[in-house]
Amino acid sequence: MGDKTNPTIFDVARLAGVARGTVDRVVYNRGGVSEKTAGKVRDAIAKLGYSANPVAARLASKKRYTIACLIPEAGPGDYWDVVKDGFFQAAEADRSHSVSVSLHRFDTDSLESYREACREVLESRPSGVVMNVVFEDELRLFTAELLKQGIPYAFVDRKVDDLPYTVYCGADPWDAGYLGAYLLTHRQQVGDIAFVRIRRKSPADPNKLRRDGFMRYLRDHLPGCRVSTVFIPPENPDEALNILEDFCRKHPEIKHFTMANSRVHLMVPFLRMHPDPERSVVGYDDLQRNLDAVREGLVEYLVTRRSPMQAYNVVSLFAESLIAGKAPQRRDHYMHMDILGRLNLKDYEL
Amino acid sequence: MGDKTNPTIFDVARLAGVARGTVDRVVYNRGGVSEKTAGKVRDAIAKLGYSANPVAARLASKKRYTIACLIPEAGPGDYWDVVKDGFFQAAEADRSHSVSVSLHRFDTDSLESYREACREVLESRPSGVVMNVVFEDELRLFTAELLKQGIPYAFVDRKVDDLPYTVYCGADPWDAGYLGAYLLTHRQQVGDIAFVRIRRKSPADPNKLRRDGFMRYLRDHLPGCRVSTVFIPPENPDEALNILEDFCRKHPEIKHFTMANSRVHLMVPFLRMHPDPERSVVGYDDLQRNLDAVREGLVEYLVTRRSPMQAYNVVSLFAESLIAGKAPQRRDHYMHMDILGRLNLKDYEL
DNA sequence: CTGAAAGCGCTAACAA
DNA sequence: TTGTTAGCGCTTTCAG
Numbered sequence: 253m254g255d256k257t258n259p260t261i262f263d264v265a266r267l268a269g270v271a272r273g274t275v276d277r278v279v280y281n282r283g284g285v286s287e288k289t290a291g292k293v294r295d296a297i298a299k300l301g302y303s304a305n306p307v308a309a310r311l312a313s314k315k316r317y318t319i320a321c322l323i324p325e326a327g328p329g330d331y332w333d334v335v336k337d338g339f340f341q342a343a344e345a346d347r348s349h350s351v352s353v354s355l356h357r358f359d360t361d362s363l364e365s366y367r368e369a370c371r372e373v374l375e376s377r378p379s380g381v382v383m384n385v386v387f388e389d390e391l392r393l394f395t396a397e398l399l400k401q402g403i404p405y406a407f408v409d410r411k412v413d414d415l416p417y418t419v420y421c422g423a424d425p426w427d428a429g430y431l432g433a434y435l436l437t438h439r440q441q442v443g444d445i446a447f448v449r450i451r452r453k454s455p456a457d458p459n460k461l462r463r464d465g466f467m468r469y470l471r472d473h474l475p476g477c478r479v480s481t482v483f484i485p486p487e488n489p490d491e492a493l494n495i496l497e498d499f500c501r502k503h504p505e506i507k508h509f510t511m512a513n514s515r516v517h518l519m520v521p522f523l524r525m526h527p528d529p530e531r532s533v534v535g536y537d538d539l540q541r542n543l544d545a546v547r548e549g550l551v552e553y554l555v556t557r558r559s560p561m562q563a564y565n566v567v568s569l570f571a572e573s574l575i576a577g578k579a580p581q582r583r584d585h586y587m588h589m590d591i592l593g594r595l596n597l598k599d600y601e602l
Numbered sequence: 603m604g605d606k607t608n609p610t611i612f613d614v615a616r617l618a619g620v621a622r623g624t625v626d627r628v629v630y631n632r633g634g635v636s637e638k639t640a641g642k643v644r645d646a647i648a649k650l651g652y653s654a655n656p657v658a659a660r661l662a663s664k665k666r667y668t669i670a671c672l673i674p675e676a677g678p679g680d681y682w683d684v685v686k687d688g689f690f691q692a693a694e695a696d697r698s699h700s701v702s703v704s705l706h707r708f709d710t711d712s713l714e715s716y717r718e719a720c721r722e723v724l725e726s727r728p729s730g731v732v733m734n735v736v737f738e739d740e741l742r743l744f745t746a747e748l749l750k751q752g753i754p755y756a757f758v759d760r761k762v763d764d765l766p767y768t769v770y771c772g773a774d775p776w777d778a779g780y781l782g783a784y785l786l787t788h789r790q791q792v793g794d795i796a797f798v799r800i801r802r803k804s805p806a807d808p809n810k811l812r813r814d815g816f817m818r819y820l821r822d823h824l825p826g827c828r829v830s831t832v833f834i835p836p837e838n839p840d841e842a843l844n845i846l847e848d849f850c851r852k853h854p855e856i857k858h859f860t861m862a863n864s865r866v867h868l869m870v871p872f873l874r875m876h877p878d879p880e881r882s883v884v885g886y887d888d889l890q891r892n893l894d895a896v897r898e899g900l901v902e903y904l905v906t907r908r909s910p911m912q913a914y915n916v917v918s919l920f921a922e923s924l925i926a927g928k929a930p931q932r933r934d935h936y937m938h939m940d941i942l943g944r945l946n947l948k949d950y951e952l
Numbered sequence: 953c954t955g956a957a958a959g960c961g962c963t964a965a966c967a968a
Numbered sequence: 969t970t971g972t973t974a975g976c977g978c979t980t981t982c983a984g
Contacts, residue, residue, distance in 0.1 A: 258699070260961055271971040276963065284969060308961035311657050311976045315963085349608070423949070431945040439789040555946075586949040591941040595781040596905075599773070599936040610977055621955040626979065634953060658977035661960050665979085 259300040268296035279304055280577045306576070310350065317351045317574050319343075319567055320378035322369055323408075324386065325357040329540055331514040331559065332357075335408065338563025339382070342571070345564075351571040354378065360386050361454040370394045374401070380574050381405040382566055385412055386456060406570040408563060410458075418573055421566040421585040423557040428536060428589055429465025429512060435553040435591065436508050436534040437474060444478045445470070445508045446499065448519060451483040459512040462536065466512065480506065489521055496522040509533045516551055517541035523550040538592070538600070546594055557587035609650040618646035629654060630927045659925070660700065667701045667924050669693075669917060670728035672719055673758075674736065675707040679890055681864040681909065682707075685758065688913025689732070692921070695914075701921040704728065710736050711804040720744045724751070730924050731755040732916055735762055736806060756920040758913055760808070768923055771916040771935040773907040778886060778939055779815025779862060785903040785941065786858050786884040787824060794828045795820070795858045796849065798869060801833040809862040812886065816862065830856065839871055846872040859883045866901055867891035873900040888942070888950070896944055907937035 261279075265272045270289055277285045278293045285293075296302070321339050326332035336355060343353040354376060358369040366387050373381055374397065381403060385391060395415055398405055407420040436445070447463070470477050482499045484492035496519065500506070507530050509519065516535025523533065523545070535542055538556040545551040565585060573580045592600060611629075615622045620639055627635045628643045635643075646652070671689050676682035686705060693703040704726060708719040716737050723731055724747065731753060735741060745765055748755055757770040786795070797813070820827050832849045834842035846869065850856070857880050859869065866885025873883065873895070885892055888906040895901040915935060923930040942950060 258961095262961075272962080273964080273972075274970060277970090280963095286969060289970080305661075305961055307657055307661050308976090309963075311655075311661050311960090311978090312962040312964085314976075427945070427948065434943075434945050588940075588949045588951070589946040590938075591943070591946060593784075593941070595777070595784050596939040596941060598777065599938045601938070608977095611979095612977075622978080623956080623980080624954060627954090630979095636953060639954080655977055658960090659979075661962090661976090662978040662980080664960075 258305065259302045261302070261304070263300055264293065264296045264302050267300065268292045304576075309575070313350060313575070315350065317379040317571060318354055318376070319351060319570060319574075320354050320356055320373045320376055320381045321567075322356045322358070322373055322381060322383040324360045324384070331537055331539060334539060334559050335563040338560035339567050341560065342564045342567040345568070346571065350575065351567075353567060358386075360456055360458070361452060363387055363390060363454075366390055370397075374398075378403065380418070380570055382408055382570060384408055385410040386458060388412060404570075404574070406566050408566045417583075419566060419569045419580050419583055419585065421562045421569070421587060423562075423587045423589050425459070425461035426465035426468075428555050429462035429467075430469045431465075431589060431591070432462070432510060432512075432534050432536065432553075432555045433466045433469030433473075435555065436510055436532055437470070437477075440508070440532065442474055442477055442508060443505050444480060444503065445510065446503070446506045447479050447481045448496075448509060448511045448516075449481055449483050450511075450513055450515065450518075451485045462512040466510065484518060486515065486518065489518070492518055493521045493525070497526070500526065507531045511535050513537075514539055514542070516554070517545050520545050520548075520550055524548075538590075543592070543597060543600070546592060547597055549594060552593065554592040556590045556592055558590070562587050608655065609652045611652070611654070613650055614643065614646045614652050617650065618642045654926075656926075663700060663925070665700065667729040667921060668726070669701060669703050669920060669924075670706055670723045670726055670731045671703055671917075672706045672708070672723055672731060672733040674710045674734070681887055681889060684889060684909050685913040688910035689917050691910065692914045692917035695918070696921065700925065701917075703917060708736075710806055710808070711802060713737055713740060713804075716740055720747075724748075728753065730768070730920055732758055732920060734758055735760040736808060738762060754920075754924070756916050758916045767933075769916060769919045769930050769933055769935065771912045771919070771937060773912075773937045773939050775809070775811035776815035776818075778905050779812035779817075780819045781815075781939060781941070782812070782860060782862075782884050782886065782903075782905045783816040783819035784823075785905065786860055786882055787820070787827075790858070790882065792824055792827055792858060793855050794830060794853065795860065796853065796856045797829050797831045798846075798859060798861045798866075799831055799833050800861075800863055800865065800868075801835045812862040816860065834868060836865065836868065839868070842868055843871045843875070847876070850876065857881045861885050863887075864889055864892070866904070867895050870895050870898075870900055874898075888940075893942070893947060893950070896942060897947055899944060902943065904942040906940045906942055908940070912937050 261272050261275050265275045270293060274285060274289060275293055278290045323335060324332045339353045343351055356369045356372050359365040367390065381398060383405060391412065395405060404418045406418050409422040411417060411420045411422065480503060482495060484495050514537035516533065517539065519533065533551045534553045535551050536555050538559055542554055546554055569580050611622050611625050614625045620643060624635060624639060625643050628640045673685060674682045689703050693701055706719045706722050709715040717740065731748060733755060741762065745755060754768045756768050759772040761767060761770045761772065830853060832845065834845050864887035866883065867889065869883065883901045884903045885901050886905050888909055892901065892904055896904055919930050
């Protein structure tokens, strides 16, 4: 058990008969090295099993990386707000201050605002871009431009599979929907089900896959079950309350409710005013307001993944890959879906 | 927004009018500094808001820390085996190779073997000790000795609250039991319940708290419910099968089973041979064999926390604190309890 | 008790 | 295209 001290760039240089700088150049393919010497260096690296010491690299490097985050606008405590926090936490966790994060937001109801945000991102000449998928066609145009400019990008939450992104962190929305349906109906006497949706101005529909998964579970396990949809406005609690009350007057037999988006907390006023021990509600995502609703017993289960951690992960993995100058070990990071109920809420945190 | 470059040890030294080495001495209270200069240095540190750059520290430091892990013996894939993997992963993740881990195991049925293991640990003169709680009285003696020798220690999984440990990572076993009872009985027509236990040679009972939590839930929510206990041998699958078959012949009405330890997989042969759609089984801990049982539909829910990650966390937090030479930011790290069912198993991993 | 200085392994700017 | 070298911020040894 000799000194298990790792080979250094110096050892490689000596073995290859070149200077340390040259080794560095080939390790990070910075170019400007003849194929012949590069080969010698690569041989030496292989022979010694060398891999760069990231601690030393970070200390020596003064380079700064800026990651542009292109995500939807959100009010405080909303899903994308929490995600944003995760981004910044990752940047702050980098004690060497070599990575920073910039935010570019758009209105999910306005393609024009998305275009504008993309333009902004491009202008800021970032080292990389982290984004979500909303307007897929436009996004393809955007990534084409990024590719042309040599700017790598990563996806959070949703992705477009056939694009050459660097990393992805997220949970499969279809599976989440499927699980949600299970939690809502399993072991239950189930009549019909109410699917509560958000009234939107645009036809964008970010939660389609969750809904599909949900419906698929029902088709598989409760073929006779009927689903009624009801739309509520996100910005007007009173109106939402009225609509839900109205809906329940018309469908007094419906005891099972779900929402596919992250805002099941919008149902809270209604649920609070009309308690019903037979009712079950299942929602998604770990917003504080949703957790509160579970704690209060208004929502039975939440299907979640750690959204801040998910966001944290993309930027740290992405940054790592930028700094290391190479693709990450693993490209897709599927987050585990958590089942959150009143009894396992206590120690749920980032 | 000038250069937000952090103050360095050099800045502090200059402001305090001392040498860098001296600053280092007071930062890590290495001693050998007059109170007067130490005061000046502390003032300078406060004024500049200085905090050491861990990247540089790690690079410069040649010191090695060895963490002795004192845990029960375990066969491959058993709970403590998985935990052990987490320990080693944490040591490996330390690219600077400054921390290493050593293993000291004992037989949970033998106080003498525990004493022997403690002796071993002491002889190895480790920088710190990570351990679990089995023989509490003996453990108190051991920690007293550690204290005397100035060796800090951390707890994993279980702890003794009133001891001056450095860190703890674990989940509250009582809460886990409470949650398990909920998952087993909620929304169900519940008759009596079978509590399957491991036959042990010694009176040690590591899962008492889980059982207490479980029982408490029943008392709170199903006061009429009766619980029958059945003991199976851990090392003899055939006998276990017979015992369970026998038990079920005598109690055909019992449809709800649970085990408080990590080895619900011991029931698999029985469950496989006697399928019953009305039966529910709830177990604990994320052993591969348990996950397989869930995947196969034999066990409905598992209450888990990420055991490898939990182990990984103690070691890295503990190591961090050893290296930094000070108590960690947070001492108790309660892990979130996961609810694992067939539908959210897919992306469950470290 | 305190200061000075030689690294840790790598990066990046400059020279050759 | 390649070599050289001055740091990055901290630790640690050796003098004083």
